[in-house]
Amino acid sequence: MRNFPRVTLLVSFGVLLGGGTACTEPEDVVEPVDDEQLGQTQSQERLSSAERRGRDIWFNNTYGGGAFFAFLAQHPDPSKRIRIAFTEVLNTPRADRFAQWGLINDPDCEANPAGGPDVCSDPSATGVVGIRKEPGPAGTTFFGVACASCHAGFDPNNPPADPADPNWANIHPTIGNQHAKFSKIFSHNLAATDVRRFMFAGWADGAVDTTALFNDNIMNPGVVTAFWDQKKRRTFDIGTGHEELRNGQGGEDDAGGNLASVRVYTNIGVCFAECVAPRPDRPNPGAPIDIVQCKRDCANYPPDEDLDDMGTFLRSVKAPQYPGHPHQVLTYLRGGLTFAATCSNCHSVTGEGRKVYSDDEINPMDAQTTNTCRARSTNWDTGKLWAQFSSDVFKNRGFKGYRTMPLTGIWSTAPFFHNQSVGPWATASAAPPERAQAYEAAMLEMMSTTRVPKVNVLPVALGPTIPAGTPLTYVFSRDPATGQLLCDDVIENRGHTYGAELSASSKAALIYWLKYQ
Ligand code: HEC
Numbered sequence: 001m002r003n004f005p006r007v008t009l010l011v012s013f014g015v016l017l018g019g020g021t022a023c024t025e026p027e028d029v030v031e032p033v034d035d036e037q038l039g040q041t042q043s044q045e046r047l048s049s050a051e052r053r054g055r056d057i058w059f060n061n062t063y064g065g066g067a068f069f070a071f072l073a074q075h076p077d078p079s080k081r082i083r084i085a086f087t088e089v090l091n092t093p094r095a096d097r098f099a100q101w102g103l104i105n106d107p108d109c110e111a112n113p114a115g116g117p118d119v120c121s122d123p124s125a126t127g128v129v130g131i132r133k134e135p136g137p138a139g140t141t142f143f144g145v146a147c148a149s150c151h152a153g154f155d156p157n158n159p160p161a162d163p164a165d166p167n168w169a170n171i172h173p174t175i176g177n178q179h180a181k182f183s184k185i186f187s188h189n190l191a192a193t194d195v196r197r198f199m200f201a202g203w204a205d206g207a208v209d210t211t212a213l214f215n216d217n218i219m220n221p222g223v224v225t226a227f228w229d230q231k232k233r234r235t236f237d238i239g240t241g242h243e244e245l246r247n248g249q250g251g252e253d254d255a256g257g258n259l260a261s262v263r264v265y266t267n268i269g270v271c272f273a274e275c276v277a278p279r280p281d282r283p284n285p286g287a288p289i290d291i292v293q294c295k296r297d298c299a300n301y302p303p304d305e306d307l308d309d310m311g312t313f314l315r316s317v318k319a320p321q322y323p324g325h326p327h328q329v330l331t332y333l334r335g336g337l338t339f340a341a342t343c344s345n346c347h348s349v350t351g352e353g354r355k356v357y358s359d360d361e362i363n364p365m366d367a368q369t370t371n372t373c374r375a376r377s378t379n380w381d382t383g384k385l386w387a388q389f390s391s392d393v394f395k396n397r398g399f400k401g402y403r404t405m406p407l408t409g410i411w412s413t414a415p416f417f418h419n420q421s422v423g424p425w426a427t428a429s430a431a432p433p434e435r436a437q438a439y440e441a442a443m444l445e446m447m448s449t450t451r452v453p454k455v456n457v458l459p460v461a462l463g464p465t466i467p468a469g470t471p472l473t474y475v476f477s478r479d480p481a482t483g484q485l486l487c488d489d490v491i492e493n494r495g496h497t498y499g500a501e502l503s504a505s506s507k508a509a510l511i512y513w514l515k516y517q
């Protein structure tokens with residue numbers, strides 16, 4: 001290969017879907033999740049009927065998105081073809097599945113004694129939480145994904161003894177699956193010579209580039225963000241008369257929960273044929289999705305009442321609390337004061353953001369910014385694919401950066417930052433004290449200026465001009481038309497060294513205090 005390879009545009013927008021196969025029947029039936037309990041967070045309180053319905057949508061509904069993955073598997077352009085490893089995941093013996101793929105076995109299914117996919121009583125279930133069957137054309141089966149396929153993880157207060165054999169009480173709906181091997185799931189079926197393998201290899205466990213298939217040509221995998229305590233978060237006036245939450249690592253999804261959800265649904269294939277694929281009246285492949293047209297033309301467009309109920313459910317999720325009480329009262333008080341002095345100009349301790357320790361503001365890029373590639377994402381900009389899903393406030397801000405992340409429940413979600421770059425993973429069955437050890441290690445690594453730089457590089461040369469050792473972002477963050485480098489930031493674990501100057505005992509106190517928030 002002589003030039004930088006133009007491999008990053010995985011989806012050809014230049015080709016119409018044949019035969020309009022993308023939409024199957026609208027799924028208006030909501031399959032109930034086993035109602036017993038759903039992780040500690042949910043089981044401790046009774047869910048209202050709207051919350052319960054919203055939870056079932058979160059876990060089960062795919063709105064015909066499976067047709068998109070079927071399309072990708074047969075993409076007319078072989079260089080863009082990609083067959084996500086659904087079949088291989090589901091055929092992996094249940095007892096090995098978590099270890100192999102990091103995906104969570106559906107507690108309502110059982111290993112098939114004859115081998116092959118699990119046996120489930122729900123006809124749409126596959127054996128994996130959030131991966132669902134959809135009827136394809138002519139008796140075929142498509143696999144679609146529900147929100148929980150990525151967002152559900154193990155409950156830090158009630159982890160499974162065996163990660164391959166969880167029950168519903170072990171599953172937390174929104175903590176994010178820190179162990180999902182998205183990289184392997186995406187690259188498993190690529191040819192050995194396919195250079196996209198190297199790009200996927202740069203994704204840490206638990207991180208996925210949501211702009212890889214709908215490409216902004218920037219290599220920017222992001223962690224499946226843990227989120228909770230939405231009711232306590234700041235909201236913002238975006239000029240629509242409604243105050244809205246800010247979502248997204250860069251605050252891009254800021255125009256309301258329902259719109260953000262619809263955007264994500266299109267990102268996992270829903271309404272691809274009607275809303276995203278190019279047509280004669282929409283020839284520019286990256287042109288903004290037109291929400292009014294999309295809703296009109298796509299029978300699978302998620303109904304408002306589904307989005308409302310899902311939003312209601314998501315708002316009900318609270319941060320996991322570290323068990324017990326802080327008995328070291330002086331240390332605790334000192335930690336709180338240290339945090340207030342060192343961290344609170346972003347992680348608020350007063351005002352609206354105080355209950356989750358975040359002002360939810362976007363921090364302009366400076367020397368303390370963590371790896372900037374994710375923040376440079378362009379898909380929400382004026383004229384780009386997701387332009388109608390971001391507010392004018394976002395578009396007119398004049399700068400990009402990272403949103404201050406809320407810190408309640410942070411004891412349970414190491415490693416840190418949008419790209420999983422600082423701190424270790426706890427094991428999937430780690431009890432709270434063991435999880436907290438990973439948190440404590442991550443905090444010490446974070447409050448330090450001596451991190452060993454992590455750079456993702458090519459393990460082999462890609463032809464004479466791209467030697468082994470080239471940072472992946474130099475290869476995969478390029479404008480395919482011009483070759484222009486779109487993100488040159490090679491160090492994954494840089495920035496955000498606040499608190500590095502504190503004494504060891506002040507750091508310890510801060511870490512102790514924050515563990516209980
Ligand atoms: C393929 C895995 C995947 C699936 C499926 C998925 N998400 Fe996400 N989600 C992510 C990732 C990765 C992020 C972090 C994105 C970022 O900001 O970089 C995220 C972020 C979010 C956030 C923002 C949280 C915050 O505080 O910023 C919300 C809300 C969300 N997703 C909702 C949904 C909904 C609703 C669905 C189903 C329609 C869904 N997600 C399906 C991977 C997924």
Ligand code: HEC
Binds near residue numbers: 342344347407410447
């Ligand atoms: C100038 C604003 C600012 C200050 C000051 C600041 N932070 Fe942050 N913090 C951020 C931003 C922005 C992020 C998100 C960065 C990312 O995800 O890449 C973040 C992320 C974090 C995270 C990781 C959250 C997660 O979910 O992975 C932790 C932990 C954290 N901050 C703790 C602290 C502590 C402790 C201090 C004080 C010692 C502090 N921060 C000071 C802006 C700030």
